[in-house]
Amino acid sequence: MKNLLRIIIMSVKFVLYGYAFLLFTMVSVLAGTASGQVKSIDEISIPIQEGELSIQEIFKTIEDKSELRFFYYDRKVDIKQRVELTSGSAIVSDILQEVAGKTNLHFKQINNTIAVNRRPKTKNTNSSEFDDFKTVSGIVRDDSGDPLPGVTVFVEGASSGTVTDLDGRFSLETPDTGYLIFSFIGFQRERVNLEGGNDFDITLKPDDDYLQEVVVTGYGSQIKREVTGNIASVKGEDLAKVQVPSFDAALQGRAAGVQVNQGSGVPGAPSRILIRGTSSISAGSEPLIVVDGFPLTQELTGQGGINSFMSINPADIQDIQILKDAAATAIYGSRGANGVILVTTKSGKEGQSSVNFNYSYGVQEPANMVELASGSQWLRMVDQAFANDGFDRVWDPVVDGGLVSSFVDSPNQYLTREMVENVAANGGTDWLSPLWRQGSIEDVNVSATRGTEKSSYFLSFRYQDHKGLMNAQRLRTYGVRANLDFNILDNLKTGIKNNFNYFENEQGQLGGSSEANPNGGRPDRGNRGGYGAAISGAVPVLPVFMDDGSYFDPFGGRNPIVANLPSNFLDKAENYRNITNLFVDYRPLEGLSIRAEGGIDTWYTKSTYHVSDAIRISRYGEVGNTLRNNININAYATYNKKVDAHAFNLVLGAERQRRNFFRTDARAENLVSSDFNIGETGGNNVISLVTGTFPEFRIQSYFARLNYNFNEKYYAMASFRRDGASVFGRDNRYGQFPALSAGWIISEEDFASNLGPVGFLKLRASFGRTGNADIPNVLENRYVTWPAYSFGSGIIQSVIGVPDIQWEEINTYDFSLDFEAYDARLSGSFGFYQQDVKNMLLLNPIPASQGILLGNSAIWTNIGDLRNRGAEFSLNTVNIDSPGGFSWRTAFNLTLVKDKVMSLVPRLDQNNLGIVQGATITRTGNRLGTYFMAEHAFIDPDTGYEYIYEIDQDLFNETGIIEKTGETILATPAAAQQNRVELEGKSGLPTYFGGLQNTFSYKGLDLTVFFSFQGGNYLYDDNRVEVAGGSNFRADLKDRIWTPDNPDGTLPRQSYLKRTRENEPIARPGSTSLYLQDGSFIRLRNVQLSYTLPASLLSRARIKGGRVYVNATNLLTFTDYDGFDPEVANFDADRQNRNLRQGFIGGNPFPQLRTITGGVSFTF
Amino acid sequence: MKSIKFNSYTFKTVLLLFMTLFWSCDDQWLEEVGTVSNGFSDPRNTQDLEQLVNGALWVAGGSGGFRGIHGNQAIYSATISDVGKLMDELGVVGQDAIDWYGRDFSNNTHSQPTRNWEAGYAVLLAANAVIDWVDRNGPFNDQQSHWTPRILGEAHWLRAWVNFNLVKIFAPPYGADNDAPAIIIKNRLPNSAFDNPAPSTVQEVYDQILADLDQAIALLPEEYDPDRDPPAFVDRQNKMAAHFLAMRVNFQMRNWEQAEEHADVILNSGRYPLNEDPIEAWNKDQFGVKGSEVVFQYVTSGSQTNWKPPVISRWLGYSDPNGRWNLTDRFNNNQIMSLSEHFKSMTGWDNHEEAMNDKRYQQLFISFGPNEDPRPTYQGLNRREVWGHKWYRAGEPEASNRVSSLPLMRSAEAYLTRSFLRFSRGEEAGAREDLNVVRNRAGLEDFTGPMTAEVIEVERMKELVFEDDRLYYLQALEKEIPNGDRGPGGIPWTSRTWQSIPQNEIDLNPNVDN
Structure with a gap:
């Protein structure tokens, strides 16, 4: 943080120095020809009293009585100097001529401005006062050759300038030498040598610099430079480069503050997205995803094996905005606490038409798979463990x-x-290979777009066939999108975005x-x-x-x-998902627009499950139907008003959302036929029907936002949202979420118009409050209704309702500095944020005497505080952009996060206890999910048994304070349990993450190399690290375990009965820190080599553009972690588990995929 | 630029649009989803009340019938008292049983007592939900409203049953120190999840138990009536179960007279004759079926249940090594205790051949001579051991179910209690008569020798061993608790034999101290 402060102070100093420098150089901004309406000073007559007047009085008189304004610099112009006016003329030019004649002042009219300067001293005393200048003129065009009006043209380092007229023309008096600067928003600044002539034809290149991008901000949009909240953008084309089936996985490492971890390589598997880390203990931490204004149905692990984001074809995405600070997200109120991801899909654009075709085929293999013991190795080690006993x-x-x-x-x-000896002697059985294959992913994308004055469309079709690593895994995706826009009247627009997907998902068995x-x-x-x-x-x-x-x-x-034979087992889910949004945009008055949007996301899954009697006592079948609906409507009015240099943008609106869920499952036993379809069941079938509806979730909101900007330099934003949610009790349904932010474009200040290489500098600060209500809809009493005693069914209360619960409240402060330098070749941003989470929605453990045995022995409370701080840094550079065509660009981002629990439940704090979640503890004063297990001391080289550090039990029992006695004891399960210590600083939550991308281009060849990284977290490895007779284990245990021949082994002597020779039970993996490892990694996430085919080659075939590419994902991973994959994601349905146990690797991790893809892309 | 004209058509349209939008955003829309209630159970009809008491019995079994208040406490009283011999040298015994056998109660985190505590209070929550509701609102006016007194009686019985079990596990025996803190009385629904009362005294808990039993006896029907009661009631507690519990509680409190009155009611009813072999009480695995002597049993049966057997059957019950569920170490090869030598010498069961004449020994125990035990882990035993075999009938090789019903109140106990009570007030003939009913059922001759308390005690040991009786019988009689196989002598009846309140309660309840 100190470094950050230093940087901010240095920046301010830099600005001040720049200001001082400018005082000497800048005099006026001149214009000459922009408007024909400006009167010449020859035509303006102002009666002015004769006699001795100060220059100041003369200027004031003229300014008061005309639209003319004098522009001068105090140190150069002595305005107190007095002049005797004698001519009696009322014509301004005469008056000024007289003043000029009696002083050393020089006047020049530029539009309504009269620039005042000291008359230059010339070497040639005979030359006139205009001899220093030459007149240059010319035209400025955009890249399509059309004239550009309003372009600022000025001499570098000098005081004079002009703007181009409606025909893009300019004329300007300049020195003989020096440079002309052409500057216009949306285009790259151009610097031209004045010695090149007097007539210029300048073409400005569009500025793809990120400051000019239009940023969707939620219920509206802004130019990036105007944004005062913290928003990161990712372009659709960057996402499309990473060959992944859904866009969430492609976000990894793309933007500061956005952490994305892929769960596994199962087709359709989700990624877990966290923005600015984890800022809750018991409530959800996942961001809100809004696609084209519609809050998407988000199921953490999806439905029917399909993750929630698969329905959005990455190729349809125009761009993604990630709203991070509360100033940006507070407009989403209660759902904005964990950030908001706004996805905008492509639309047709007026005057443009194209057809795109993209085909790719990739092969896949597991990444970071561990080697398991072979048959002979297995038997030998099990025998050894058995003999050890x-x-x-x-x-x-x-x-x-x-x-x-x-x-x-x-x-x-x-x-x-x-x-078994025979099997082992013959090499053992490799169970995996017969179930396993090389995976493949085939993807076809066709899209067409066209736009006219009246309407436009973007249509796309997608087919993807993903054959997973298991033979039985195959996910076929068929997607259609139609985005249609119509201008019905000049002031009435409407449009519909329809997105339909069908997923046929044959799911292998993973269990x-x-x-x-x-x-x-x-x-x-x-x-x-x-x-x-x-x-x-x-x-x-x-x-x-x-x-x-x-x-x-x-x-x-x-x-x-x-x-897993196909004839014995089938698990197939067919998913139908349709997302439709409709909007009407009406502009009844200038500056006022009213927009209404409605959307519905319907997701139906039909699952079929069949098991044959070859692997079961009878044939068994299940069919399941799941329907999930999500309806959102909103309407908002936007009013824009500009008064002089003050611009206002006001948004007022209201919104409602409802989500519901319904499912039925039918199960049949003793099926007569081996047909996968259950069909008519007859005879001796046992059939059961399970059905369920779940409480509907409803939310209704009102919101307002006011953006203000003064002179396009000072920006301010205030927003407010009031949300009511059905999950809370009647008296606590509504929450208020205000936010304030301000931005100052320092580089726009006159004093800062030349900051050396820095072309743009913006300081932003914000404060806002958001809410988090992502808890199960269980605030009312719940019962378990299936307990059955004897003939009767029973009900058991499983959750104690809490009617007085409220939103979790997150107050976020955010400061950042955006910059651009060296003609936008260097740009970026760095910032700092602090989230203070108040009144956390915390699962407060309740005493057993409350009587909740099944279900939650905890109640939801608004209690406890958490602080989450971080710094974000992003940098984009154009390292080489040679005239020869070679370019090298780098994009880098880094996020540092640190969380700290400020307070928990008073009873827990008082007893020095915390929330123990698995092998983690979360205590006041420490990080979330700090590992809590016995601390490994050593493996006794003589016996091979593990020893742990002992803690002072008496002290712990009396005070809850954990202190090591310094002694070591044998790691028995009981000792490991009783001597758990908080392993400070070791948590499963990363403390840093980011990404680095380098793009090299040369004459149509592009090479993109993208790394993502994260670290500071610890992984708890519970997988296949002990010799057991009932399961396989890792091959490398052979060298790692203690044996008399390997007394330095890092893992303990193995025992079949898990006992020492003295019959003491021994601690298992998971109870001591021996199995805890640093989880940091750097991953070569993506490499793409592409070649854009020469236009000359394609034009004959009437092809506008063509590209071939080879792409590789997950090529290399650099890590010290020796287990399966260090990139882990916890998808536990229990939110607290998900938040606190992010580094726990249990079960049987399915490997991530390494994919090599080749593809072609054509535009017609 | 146009300015906004407030009477223009456009303006009115816009205004109307917005009014429509905001007008529709009333709170009713959110309310339709449902409102959050006061935080505790809110039954909606008599069927809900019925399901609450039924669910309470289910939850008494702990999570999935595994570890609960339904009988597992017999493990403590057996290990603490003198009847068993702990097999700790075989590696089948956990630290918890070792602690109890060593009469060391310093560790209050052992899972069994913790689960008993949790299951007990879950039962109390359900019982209180019924009692509170009826107290506040009266019966529901629906077709089943005539069930209400019976359900209420069950709720009171459940409260008394659980409190009696908990106070025995977690507090000094009655009379040792009646002012000592015991367990937390929960006789109403809490006001909130933060309403956590402090423990009450031993006397207060027993007073509460007696008060609940009075209610239960008054309200419960004599027996199940298919025309009046739902089928589910067939395996639940009737008025006799309340008398039985009242007999036990009064016996424990040394209210001899009252205890005998209740025993009389049960035995004079003639409904629980000892006319079947001992095994018949223990081999039932179907709903609604019980041995003739069984006043109350905990049903863990049924073809569609996946309940696990109670821990008592895993720890104290023998399982056939060739049984379906004992192929490997999956279930039940960790029987932790055989009968102590002390027990065998007191009862004469140290003579195997002679003991085989006793149907109880023959049917409810299994004995192997030196090195005869077929179970791999037990093969090294070099002397004759006698193992409990009361449980787990349904786990025999031919059975598909893992579980059988667990008798918790048998009339044999009432006979033996009354025998003692009659003897203690000098009515030897009656005492002998009761004793001989039990002996005759076991296939033994009438006892004709001089009646003594010891004779009744020995018969009681044989009849009720491993049934959560021995320790509390000795405490009720204020007798020394022998050390059994630990060595000669014993400990006074007031000595520490109870568990501490579980640590997780202490950690979270601000009104309970370490």
Whole structure:
């Protein structure tokens, strides 16, 4: 932070120095020909009294009685100097001529301004006062050759200037030498040598500098330079470069403050997006996603295996704005606490038409997969662990390993030690490979756009066929978008954006071993186990087939090969999703527009599940229907008004949203046919129907926003939103969310018109309040209704309702400085923010005596404070832009985040306790989700057992204070539990993240290399790190575990019974810090090489543009973490778990994908 | 630029649009979704009340029937008293049982008592939801309103049952220190989730139990009547279960007279004859089916249930190594106690052949000679051991269910209690008669020797071992608790034999101190 302050102070100093410098150089801004309406001073007559007057009095008299204004610099013009006026003329030019004759002053009219300067001293005393100047003239055009009016033209470092007229023409008196500067908003500044002639034909290049972009701000838009909130932008074309099925994954590393972690490589799998880290403990931390003004249905892990964002085709995206500070998000009120992502899709533009075709095909393989023990290795290590326990016989797969299910009648004869030895000796069974393949992703995108004066359209079609790494995984996407706009009247526009997607998702099995058991309360789905079983319970010494050719234990769950045969298992979800938005925009008066928008997002999923009797006692089928509806309507009026240099923009509006959810599942047992469709069930079928509706969520809001700008230099914004939500009690339904922000474009100040290389400098500051209500809709009493005692059903209260709960309140302060230098070759922003979360929606654990046994033994309370601070830095540079055509651009962003719990529940604080979530603790004064486990001390080189540090139990029991005694003790499960310490500074939440992109271009060849990184977090590795007879483990354990031959092993001596030789139980992975690792990584996220085909080649085929490319994602990962992938995302439905246990890697992580794609793209 | 004219058509249209918009944004739209209530259960009809008491019995079993207030407390009283021998050298015993066997109660984080505490208060919440509602509003006026007294009676019974169980687990025995803090009395719905009362004294808890039992006896029907009651009531508590509990509570409080009155009511009803073999009380796994002597049993049965067996059956019950659920170490090969040598010598069951004449020994226990135990972990045992085999009938190899109903009140106990009470007031003939009813059912001859309290006590040990009785019987009689196989001697009846209030309650309840 000190560095940041220093930078700000230096910036201010820099501005002041610049101001001083300008005092000597700047005199006036001149114009000459812009308006024919300006009267010449020859024509203006002003009666003025004769006699001795000061220059000041003369100027004032003229200014009062005309529209003329004098422009001068005090130090150069002595305005107190007195002049005797004698001519008696009332014509201004005469008066000034007389003044000039009697002083050393020189006057020049530019429009209504009269520039006053000292008369230059000339070497040639004979020359006239105009001899210093030459007159240059010319025309300024845009890149299409059309004249550009209003372009400022001035001499670099000099005081004179003009603007171009309606025909783009200018004329100006200049010195013989020096440079002319052409400057116009939206175009790159041009610098031309005056020695090049007197007549100039200048073409200004459009300025793609980010300051001129139009930024969608929520219920309106602004030019970026005017924005006072903190908004990051990502262009659609950048997203399209990363070949991912949905745009969320492509956001990784793209913008400061935006952390995106991909969950896994399962087709349709979501990413987890967090903006500015985690700022809640029990409530959700995910941002609001608004697509074309419509708040999208967001299900964390999606529905039917399809993540919520897959419905938005990345190729349809024009741009994405990420609203980060409260000034930007407060207009979204209660839903803005975790940031807002605004996605704008493409529309047709007037006068433009094109057809685009894009085809790509990619192959995929797992990234960061770990190697598991082979058959012989497995058996050897299990035998060793068994022998370590002192058994004087060999390990038996049935008696000791339980590797045969209860469906086998004579287990001891079915699987013998000899059989597993044979399997191991023959290389062992590789369970994964038969389920596994090289994945592929094929993508076809066709779009067409055209715009006329009356209407425009953008149409697109998408087909994607994603074959996952598992044979059974295949996700086919068909998407159609039609964005239509109509100008019905001059002041009435309407439009519809319709987006339909159909996803056919054949989902493989991911779960671990699970034995068929039809006697459960809910019909069991049979021998389960796919990927998870193949890397765990299906151990490499089990056979696939028995000697008689039948499958080994097909009901047992340890044979994923039979469980995943297409004839035995089907899990398919068909998703239909339609998102339609309609808008009407009416401009009844100049400056006033009224816009009404309505949208509906309907998402229907039909799932089919079928298990054959080859892996289950009977054929079983399920069909599920899920319907999710989300309706949003809003109307708002925007009024623009400009009074002199004051510009106002006022927005007033109202909005309503309702979301609901309904599902039915039918389950049938003893199906007669092996047909996947359940169809008519007859005979001895057991069929059950499960159905559910869930409370509707409703929110209604009123909002207002006022933007003010003075002279396009000083900007201010005030916004206010009032939200009412159905999740809260009657007296607490409404919350108020105000925000204020200001921006100062320092570089627009006269004193700062020349800041050396710095062309643009803007200081922004904001404060705002947003709310978070992302908690389950469970504030009323809930019951568990399925408990059944004897013949009767029962109800059990599972949640205690809390009618007096309110929004979680987040007050955010934000300061930042935006800059552009070296003709926009260097641009960026750095800033600092602080989020103070007050009255957190915290799950407050309640004493057991309250009687909530099932469900939540905690109630939602507004209690506790949290602080989340951070700094964001982004920099874009054009490192090389040679005339030869080679260019090199760099974009870099870095975010630092730090959270701190300021207070929790008084009872917890008083007892020095915190919220313990799994192996983490969240305590006042420390970070969220700090690891809480016994601290590993060493592996005893003599015995191989793990030792941990002891804590002072008496002190802990009396005060809750954890202090190590300095002694070490054997890590038993009880000791590990009782000697947990807070591992300060070690949390699963990253403290920094960012991205670095380099783009190299040369004559149509483009190479983009993009890295993303994050770190400061710790990962808790719970996966396959111990020798166990019932599951597989990592091959590298061989070298890592302690053995008498490897006394320096980093993992403890393995025991089959998990006991020491003295029969003490030993701590398992997960209870000590031994398995905790630094989770930092840098990932080569994307590399793309593309070639734009020469126009000369394409023009014959009437093709406007063509491009071929090769793209690779997740090529390399640099990390010290030795487990599966260090990029993890927690999607637990329990929000507290999701927030606090971000670094926990359990279960069977499905690998991320490494994808190599080739593609072509044509524009017609 | 045009200026806004307030009487223009355009302006009026705009105004109308906005008025429509804001007019429609009334609060009613949000209310339609439903409102948040006071925070605790709010039944809507008699069926809800019925489901609350039914759900309360379910939750008494703990989470999924696994660890609850429905009988697992027998594990503590067995390990603390003198009846069992802990198998800690076999590695099948957890630290919690080792602590209890060592009569060390310093660790209040053990999961069993914690779950008992939690399940107990969950039952109380449901019971209070019923009692509070009816107190405040009277019965619902619906078709089932005639159920209300019975449901209310069940709620009072549940409260008494849970409080009695909890006070035995977590507080000094009655009479040792009646002013000592015991458990938290919950006899009404809390005002809010922050309404956390402090513990009451032992005396206050027993007073509450007696008051609830009075209500339960007054309100509960004699027995299940299919024309009046829902089928679900068949396996729940009737008036006799209330008398049975009142007998136990009064016995514990040394209210001998009242205890005997209640025993009389039960036994004189003639509904619970000891006319079946002992095994018949323990082998029922269907709804609505129980042994003739069973006054109340906790039903954990049914073909569609996935309930797990109560921990008592896993810890104290024997499981066949060839049984369906015992293929590997999945379930139940960690039987932690056999009968103590002390127990066997007191009861004469140290003579296996002779003991086999007792149907209880024969049917409810299993014994293996040296190195005969077929279970791998127990194969090294080099002397005869006698293991409890009362539980887990349904877990036999041929059965598909894992669970069977758990008898919690048998008339045999009432006979033995009354036998003692009759004996203690000098009515030896009556005492002998009651004793012999129990003996005869076990296939034994009438006892004809001189009646003593010890004779009744020994019969009671044989009849009720591992049924949560021994420790509290000794405390009720203010007798020393022998050390059993730990060594000679014993500890006074007032010695520490109870668990501390669980740490998670202490951590979160500001009115409970460490």
